[in-house]
Structure formats: structure tokens, C-alpha cells
Amino acid sequence: MAVTKVPFYGHVRQYENIKPEIDAKIERVLTSGAYVQGPQLAEFEQELADYAGAKYAVGVGNGTDALWLSFLALGIGPGDEVITNANTFFATCEAIWITGATAVLVDCDSTTRTICPDAIRKAITKRTKAIVPVHLYGQCAPMDEIRKIADEYGLLVIEDNAQGIDGAGASFKQGELSDVVCTSFIIQKNLGCFGDGGALWTNHKHVNDTVRRLRNHGSPARDQHSAGFNSRLDDLQAGVLSAKLGHISDWTDRRIEIAGKYDAALKDVAGITLPVRRKGYRHVYHLYVIETINAADRDALLQYLNDNGIDAKTHYSIAIHNQAGFPWGKPVRLGTDLTNAEKNAASCVSLPMFPELTDEEVQYVIDILKAWKK
Ligand SMILES: Cc1ncc(COP(=O)(O)O)c(C=O)c1O
Incomplete structure (x- = not known):
């Protein structure tokens, strides 16, 4: 039949194409009875860490939480400035505000539309604590140039990879030149679950341990708490993502x-x-x-x-x-x-x-x- 309509999203087609794999994961979680912080989440986190070549991966409630929980774990807060793209999805900026830090919006370059390294340089002040390059539309920001700037000024780098999973630079992998990589699994993303989800990966043990505690009511172990939040990737979503990651x-x-x-x-x-x-x-x-x-x-x-x-x-x-x-x-x-x-x-x-x-x-x-x- 001649085409007369083209949709923007294909997630139902994707589900139909790999239905047996997804259904098997869902059934396994449902019959296990472990729906939150269960073995399927741990399994997916390990798969994601292996896939990313990182020491740690942590599942959280969504991509915005992955960003601000990472910021908190890295000690970003009120009085600090965090430089990011002016042309990003709103959530990047929200995540900075949630910590109380100041969002410093800078220009993108005139062709690729990823953050412009010269603009980053111009925006640096004594208060600058971190750079958050966004891999906009699925293309990595020029992380090698950004790493140089970060080293020169002693800045943290957190990649907003909500749009860029599976991407790479010519000479770098995601995460190789930054402190943390954050991603979103909302359904329309390249790796999407069936609702909201997010994760980060890092080689910093401190970030891994802190975010794990913060995402679960500040709890390092049963009945122990310090100030925290609730932002967990549930096991059903982790199962869906585990089925999709291989594709x-x-x-x-x-x-x-x-x-x-x-x-x-x-x-x-x-x-x-x-x-x-x-x-x-x-x-x-x-x-x-x-x-x-x-x-x-x-x-x-x-x-x-x-x-x-x-x-x-x-x-x-x-x-x-x-x-x-x-x-x-x-x-x-x-x-x-x-x-x-x-x-x-x-x-x-x-x-x-x-x-x-x-x-x-x-x-x-x-x-x-x-x-x-x-
Ligand atoms: C660039 C960017 N950053 C952050 C987010 C936030 O992710 P989420 O909607 O899962 O919170 C998104 C997508 O929604 C995004 O596109």
C-alpha cells in the first residue's frame, strides 16, 4: 500500500519486533515478586556498566534525577555555577536548579548545535564548578576539547547523554573524559523503557555509593537512613531495558x-x-x-x-x-x-x-x- 502517513515514534513497532524477549523478562519479574530494588535491577545495572565499560552503573527514576543526584554526589550546590547548553531540553537546567546551583547558559556552535567550547571558556568564573555538555540530537559534544578546558580550570564534567546513548567521538568513548554520564530511558529515547527511567555510569566509587544511598531514602542498609530521596528504577523497567540493551x-x-x-x-x-x-x-x-x-x-x-x-x-x-x-x-x-x-x-x-x-x-x-x- 502506498505510504501516506509517517509517524514520529516507533516504540510499538519495536515492542512487536522483540515481544517474546520483553514478555519473558516481564514475566520473570512478575513471578519473582521482587519489583523494587530486586535482582533484575542489579542484573541490568551490571549489564549497563559492562556495555558502557564503566566500573559502576546506577538505575534511577528518570534522566533528570540521574543528573541532579550526580550533581549532589559531586558536591555541587548553592553558590556554584554549572555551565550548560542554552539549546537543550529544559530538564538539564532544572537538574542544576534542584541542587541550588546557578545554571550558566552558553551558546552552541553554528553547525552541529552541540555546546561551543569557546563559549564555555568565555563563561567561566571563579564560581564555576562543572560543565554539563549535552549530546544533543545524538551527537557527542566535543569532549576532548571540553576535557582540556576542565583540566585547565579544575572543573567537573557530567555528560547529559539522554539523547546520545551508543554514541562516541572520533577518539573517545562516552565516560572516558568525564566524571559521570547520565542518561534517560523515557520511552522515546534510543534505549527506552515503558515509562520513566534513567541511569548514570561512572568510575567514581563515591558517586556510585552516594547515588545508591540518595535514591533509596538515604539508606545504606536496612533501617539506616540519612537525608535522601525516592528515585528508583523499578525491576519491570529494568527487565525491559535488559531485553533491549542487546539490540x-x-x-x-x-x-x-x-x-x-x-x-x-x-x-x-x-x-x-x-x-x-x-x-x-x-x-x-x-x-x-x-x-x-x-x-x-x-x-x-x-x-x-x-x-x-x-x-x-x-x-x-x-x-x-x-x-x-x-x-x-x-x-x-x-x-x-x-x-x-x-x-x-x-x-x-x-x-x-x-x-x-x-x-x-x-x-x-x-x-x-x-x-x-x-
Ligand atoms: C537532553 C535531555 N536531558 C535530560 C532529559 C531528562 O530526562 P527525563 O525526561 O527522563 O527526566 C531529557 C529527556 O527527557 C533530555 O532530552
Whole structure:
């Protein structure tokens, strides 16, 4: 049947493709009776640590909690400044505020849209304690340059990898050049559970031990407590993730293949630019984000795609500092001018991108985009 509609998400297709594996994990957890902090969580944490090549992995309630629990474990708090992208999902900034620290928003670069190392440098003050580069859209930030800056100024580095799991730089793996890597497993992420979930991985024993305590009411052992919270990855979600983890690399490869088709077919379409991949990087294309050269054309392009049955979206059309009511009394500083972040927000259009897209659907998106008349 001819394609006339292309969805944005493929998680139901993904479930159907690996249903026996997922159902077996769920059944095992359900019949075990251990639903919270049980053996399935421990098993998944070990699998994730092995996969990431890290000493420790800790499951938590969601990606935002992975960030702020890591910040707390690293001693980040009121009076400290934490530098991050102005063009990120809102949660990165929220996680900084939860600790009481000041979020310092800096510009992205003009092509890849990941954080700009020069902008980081410009924003550093005596109060700067950490850098939180976001692997936006699935491409790693230039961690080698960021590591150099961090070493020069004695700063912590926490990777916001909610969008970038399975990615790598040309010369680095995630986590090799930072203190902690945080990720989100919310359903639409490249490795998604059936609801909310998150995790971090690290080689710091202190971070591992502290987050394990904090996520479970500050409890190191039965009946013992210190100040803490409740942020646990439950065993059902851990089971789902355990079933999916073995597929992530193939799924990424399929995303890269689809991105290659878009790249080749759309390179001559007038009025848009395509995502820019750094040489040698494994960009995992959590999102395939094109931009209109003229910001004024964005809404019309989005409408045109939607009118033709393509569920295109924006990520993110309002930069954090331009949200209504910003900053709601929260501690924040604009560390640089944010010209690139604003252009990104005004021009972005995310095309359907998930491993279960059929070649016919990809071709349909291409055909419709090629027929776009500005
Ligand atoms: C860049 C980024 N950081 C943090 C988060 C927060 O993750 P969660 O929604 O699981 O809290 C997300 C996604 O939602 C994200 O895309």
C-alpha cells in the first residue's frame, strides 16, 4: 500500500519486533515478586556498566534525577555555577536548579548545535564548578576539547547523554573524559523503557555509593537512613531495558542508515540545511533535525510536512531563556550571547527518525520534502 502517513515514534513497532524477549523478562519479574530494588535491577545495572565499560552503573527514576543526584554526589550546590547548553531540553537546567546551583547558559556552535567550547571558556568564573555538555540530537559534544578546558580550570564534567546513548567521538568513548554520564530511558529515547527511567555510569566509587544511598531514602542498609530521596528504577523497567540493551547497537546502525538516505537525497533541497556530523563521530541520530535557512520559513515547512501526513516536530522551538516567565526566580546567568541557540530554536524541524521506519516511509518523507515550494 502506498505510504501516506509517517509517524514520529516507533516504540510499538519495536515492542512487536522483540515481544517474546520483553514478555519473558516481564514475566520473570512478575513471578519473582521482587519489583523494587530486586535482582533484575542489579542484573541490568551490571549489564549497563559492562556495555558502557564503566566500573559502576546506577538505575534511577528518570534522566533528570540521574543528573541532579550526580550533581549532589559531586558536591555541587548553592553558590556554584554549572555551565550548560542554552539549546537543550529544559530538564538539564532544572537538574542544576534542584541542587541550588546557578545554571550558566552558553551558546552552541553554528553547525552541529552541540555546546561551543569557546563559549564555555568565555563563561567561566571563579564560581564555576562543572560543565554539563549535552549530546544533543545524538551527537557527542566535543569532549576532548571540553576535557582540556576542565583540566585547565579544575572543573567537573557530567555528560547529559539522554539523547546520545551508543554514541562516541572520533577518539573517545562516552565516560572516558568525564566524571559521570547520565542518561534517560523515557520511552522515546534510543534505549527506552515503558515509562520513566534513567541511569548514570561512572568510575567514581563515591558517586556510585552516594547515588545508591540518595535514591533509596538515604539508606545504606536496612533501617539506616540519612537525608535522601525516592528515585528508583523499578525491576519491570529494568527487565525491559535488559531485553533491549542487546539490540541498541543494531538499532543505532539502522538510524545511521536512514540518516544516510536523508543526507544523500535532501542535500540539494533549497532553503534547508541538514544535520552536520563531526568527522569520525558515531552520531546516533536520536533526532534528525534539519533547519530552514530563513527562520521565517520554519512554521510553513512544518505545516507542509504535517499536512502531508508526516509527523515532523520541533526540538526545541523555544530556547530556555526565552520561555515565558523565565527564570521564575531561579539562579541563572546567560554566559555568552546566544545567537546560534536562538537560530536553532527558530529554524529546527525534526523529521521522523526511528529504526523501525520502513524504506518506503523514508522515501515518502524524502519525496514530500523535495516537492516543498517555499
Ligand atoms: C537532553 C535531555 N536531558 C535530560 C532529559 C531528562 O530526562 P527525563 O525526561 O527522563 O527526566 C531529557 C529527556 O527527557 C533530555 O532530552
